[in-house]
Amino acid sequence: MSGGTQGRAVFSAETAADRVVPPTGFTARLTLFAAAAMAFLAVFALALSLATGRLADRWASELARTATVRISTTQDQRVAQTRAALKVLETTPGIASARALSLEEEQALLEPWFGPAMPIASLPVPQLIEVIEDENGYEAEGLRLRLMAEAPGAVLDDHTRWRRPLVQAAERLRTMGWIALALIAATTGAMITLAANAALSANAQVIRVLRLVGARDKFIAAAFVRRFTLRAFSGAVGGTLLGMLAVFMLPGASAEGSFLTGLGFQGLHWLWPLSVPPLAGAVGFLATRLAALRVLKGLM
Amino acid sequence: MSGGTQGRAVFSAETAADRVVPPTGFTARLTLFAAAAMAFLAVFALALSLATGRLADRWASELARTATVRISTTQDQRVAQTRAALKVLETTPGIASARALSLEEEQALLEPWFGPAMPIASLPVPQLIEVIEDENGYEAEGLRLRLMAEAPGAVLDDHTRWRRPLVQAAERLRTMGWIALALIAATTGAMITLAANAALSANAQVIRVLRLVGARDKFIAAAFVRRFTLRAFSGAVGGTLLGMLAVFMLPGASAEGSFLTGLGFQGLHWLWPLSVPPLAGAVGFLATRLAALRVLKGLM
Amino acid sequence: MIELKDVNYGYGGADLLVGASLSLGAGSFHFLTGPSGAGKTTLLKLCYRELQASSGRITLFGQDARDMGRDDVSDLRRRVGVVHQDCQFLDHLSLAENVALPLLVSGHASDPGNLKELLGWVGLGDQAGSLPAELSGGERQRAALARAVIMSPDVVIADEPTGNVDWEMSQRLLQLLIELNRMGKTIIIATHDMNLIRAAKAQVSARVVRIKDRRLQIAGADL
Amino acid sequence: MIELKDVNYGYGGADLLVGASLSLGAGSFHFLTGPSGAGKTTLLKLCYRELQASSGRITLFGQDARDMGRDDVSDLRRRVGVVHQDCQFLDHLSLAENVALPLLVSGHASDPGNLKELLGWVGLGDQAGSLPAELSGGERQRAALARAVIMSPDVVIADEPTGNVDWEMSQRLLQLLIELNRMGKTIIIATHDMNLIRAAKAQVSARVVRIKDRRLQIAGADL
Numbered sequence A, B: 001m002s003g004g005t006q007g008r009a010v011f012s013a014e015t016a017a018d019r020v021v022p023p024t025g026f027t028a029r030l031t032l033f034a035a036a037a038m039a040f041l042a043v044f045a046l047a048l049s050l051a052t053g054r055l056a057d058r059w060a061s062e063l064a065r066t067a068t069v070r071i072s073t074t075q076d077q078r079v080a081q082t083r084a085a086l087k088v089l090e091t092t093p094g095i096a097s098a099r100a101l102s103l104e105e106e107q108a109l110l111e112p113w114f115g116p117a118m119p120i121a122s123l124p125v126p127q128l129i130e131v132i133e134d135e136n137g138y139e140a141e142g143l144r145l146r147l148m149a150e151a152p153g154a155v156l157d158d159h160t161r162w163r164r165p166l167v168q169a170a171e172r173l174r175t176m177g178w179i180a181l182a183l184i185a186a187t188t189g190a191m192i193t194l195a196a197n198a199a200l201s202a203n204a205q206v207i208r209v210l211r212l213v214g215a216r217d218k219f220i221a222a223a224f225v226r227r228f229t230l231r232a233f234s235g236a237v238g239g240t241l242l243g244m245l246a247v248f249m250l251p252g253a254s255a256e257g258s259f260l261t262g263l264g265f266q267g268l269h270w271l272w273p274l275s276v277p278p279l280a281g282a283v284g285f286l287a288t289r290l291a292a293l294r295v296l297k298g299l300m
Numbered sequence C, D: 001m002i003e004l005k006d007v008n009y010g011y012g013g014a015d016l017l018v019g020a021s022l023s024l025g026a027g028s029f030h031f032l033t034g035p036s037g038a039g040k041t042t043l044l045k046l047c048y049r050e051l052q053a054s055s056g057r058i059t060l061f062g063q064d065a066r067d068m069g070r071d072d073v074s075d076l077r078r079r080v081g082v083v084h085q086d087c088q089f090l091d092h093l094s095l096a097e098n099v100a101l102p103l104l105v106s107g108h109a110s111d112p113g114n115l116k117e118l119l120g121w122v123g124l125g126d127q128a129g130s131l132p133a134e135l136s137g138g139e140r141q142r143a144a145l146a147r148a149v150i151m152s153p154d155v156v157i158a159d160e161p162t163g164n165v166d167w168e169m170s171q172r173l174l175q176l177l178i179e180l181n182r183m184g185k186t187i188i189i190a191t192h193d194m195n196l197i198r199a200a201k202a203q204v205s206a207r208v209v210r211i212k213d214r215r216l217q218i219a220g221a222d223l
């Protein structure tokens, strides 16, 4: 009648401890599904954030040359005033660089208006200075006043600033993407935690029986933790793969021309979503462990 | 010993049937939280979709005037060729409208380049025709060939087409917002369904006892359905309100200038998120009802 | 009230009951005995349609058990009070609420005076507010009996109602059932306790049915 | 092995046990009786540290119950086999797995021969593969006893182990416990069944402890 050590075991050695946790039930499916769904959404949000980030970067750099200084004066004053204006611009905070355009460049800019045949040199075309802001931007009114003083023929023209809202919008989208990602991460954590708790509450009877027949806390907690960590992890793996597949298959994602604006991961960015399952697993691990120890604490 | 009908009832009449369902537990909290979290995300995704939608609309209309036809020819041919070009443009599919610019308009366009003092009339400035595409766009090569035939001095200049990717990007973002919304809606439904199922499985014993003491299926199902519909609904109400508050408080959402690009609901759009709680309630209702009837079917 | 005719039943495998015939007339008093695992609980479950016969005919209050819809079964359960062997309660409700549960689910108001008297009779007057988890094994059994009789049902089916109570208490519970029987109710009790059967036979004309080798036997003289 | 000295215990309200002193020596055989709700289960729970005394001193295998950590309690439960009044099993495991559960959780391999012999003794040889829900009330009780003794524990605590089984089977179960006692194990059985106590006294020197009016009495002569 004693617990002999020879002979074939009733429980196979490998899965012995796992067997004590009931295999199925809705709470199990819930944990799996919650992990999968949230991982899917997380991958999606990640792709969104990265894509809007790329978009914002692109627009920001494309639209950065937003200002021009135009110097309309007599031919003899032109060089002197240009130099004076450049000096002013160089010392203006918020301006990354300022550069006088060459005649050829001006011709290229005017070509759409007059066609390639126009002899620009014979026209009273003003000298143009291309101004590139840094990310802080400059103070337009102050710059105008200073230019008026140093180079009276210089006119600051930042009419292209209307494009700034586009960059702002893209950046706001990027921020929102990250916020959504944080929300989804927090929700995932809470959902897995709650699902693990619900599953453990549903298994309170199992825990009680195990404790009554002499199982140690560590054994009981481990049996559940293993199970739920695995569930959260494998659910998240499934969701992540599905999410990556969905992102990959989105129309336009793989089209050549639009790759910068398309949703999708670029190069090393494909590694980002791979961090989702380990994170979900870690959340599952911690949540189950805490929940199991909490339930156990209520038992003698 | 018989069930008399007078006297103070053990159960107060109002809550009688509700009392038979256990009040708390993690599955309850799970349903509440799942509904709240998913409603929150849904509101967020809704705001995102609507905002990117507005963005796309705005860009689309702002950037629609992407093409110009320039007519460089001798002064005497100018009017005739302009008329010919306009005729071609009017019959070109994909073009919403085409209009010759007046001298004043051309002067305004050139002002950034030459300043307001420039006597435009004395320059050989070409006639410009503003071309507005419709949403389908036109076929540039075909148009070029036809123009060459009808008005040899006309040059189609759609260099501004580089802006099209911006509109496409915004539209893709809008599409993605709707996809995310659909995903979140589906996930919400599945999550509430699973949570209701998990809660009902946890309460299988309650259902068994009720059935054993003579409760009808309708009574049992109603007790659970009422409880869970309320939970899904009130959770969604909480999540929706939080989501709307979060959207409202997002930086920039209320700033004057950026209202078009900011995240947030505009006017009647504030009514959209209000549809989330009833939907969640409906999902909760159906899920619980089906789950309850499924559990009951397993019992005699 | 309840009639079994040539009933066979088995849980998937071999038949547990073969050719069982039994008639519980109005106002009759039966004991059901037999070794553990013989099928007593199974037979009783057939009587309140927790199970359906594999073959044979079961008539419950004149209605064929096979023709009963789900709501018919609910109505049947209101006319039959059952003490289950594994007393099942709603763990979040107090003892009093659990005992009054049949009234609640059938839409009757409960009379607190009646309820109190009944709880007093089964010796649970002081425990009305306790949760099921706070009751002793015997107290749960007594609560189950109280719940079975609170609707004043036409038939009381009691599965091992005295397994966990002392002799004095089992006499009291028996008294309750005998009184109900004298009011015209039909009673059937599954039990291992021969002393209980003897005590009952001294007061009412009870018949003893025994399950032996998968068959029902009327055991009259052997006690 | 187990010593209670001047122990008081109450569930929040008034004390249920007052000044209880009891010494279960190695190889002793005790019965615990008393009316339903007297506190038998409560007293046994104090003996395997499911509960802790409000005051007084409980010594389990030489260790003060108050000084035991959670793992000490687990170790204690491996040396004490308990038959709980409400037999609790893992519903998803077969009967054999449930009975072998104490071996599993303590990391012992189970010997299928032993297991089979034990199941045969309690009359469950054919039901090894059944799930707990497929067992009759008496079969569950027998399974609980089998689980309590499979580790060959030093002490066996049985709470109403024969409430749902017939007389012959209860004799068999008693025989099993008596045999264990003869092997030197300490046995304590809570029961309402006076016949069982009498049958045991005919074979071993069993002492009967009665709970009456919240106090423990040694009832020797009155049976």
Ligand SMILES: Nc1ncnc2c1ncn2[C@@H]1O[C@H](COP(=O)(O)OP(=O)(O)OP(=O)(O)O)[C@@H](O)[C@H]1O
Pocket: C011, C016, C034, C035, C036, C037, C038, C039, C040, C041, C042, C043, C085, D127, D130, D133, D134, D135, D136, D137, D138, D139, D164, D165
């Ligand atoms: N749901 C089920 N599935 C399969 N077998 C079952 C099921 N319920 C009971 N059995 C088996 O049927 C037999 C009779 O069970 P039943 O509960 O009717 O016995 P009983 O006479 O009430 O015994 P006891 O006196 O121990 O309560 C037992 O051997 C049991 O293992």
Ligand SMILES: Nc1ncnc2c1ncn2[C@@H]1O[C@H](COP(=O)(O)OP(=O)(O)OP(=O)(O)O)[C@@H](O)[C@H]1O
Pocket: C127, C130, C133, C134, C135, C136, C137, C138, C139, C164, C165, D011, D016, D034, D035, D036, D037, D038, D039, D040, D041, D042, D043, D085
């Ligand atoms: N967890 C609890 N909380 C509050 N009261 C309890 C709790 N458990 C038991 N009681 C009360 O303590 C008393 C003794 O219970 P106990 O289970 O020890 O009785 P018992 O002697 O085993 O009775 P029985 O023979 O019916 O099993 C009972 O009146 C019961 O209502």
Ligand SMILES: [Mg+2]
Pocket: C040, C041, C042, C085, C159, D136, D137, D138
């Ligand atoms: Mg039975």
Ligand SMILES: [Mg+2]
Pocket: C136, C137, C138, D040, D041, D042, D085, D159
């Ligand atoms: Mg007890």
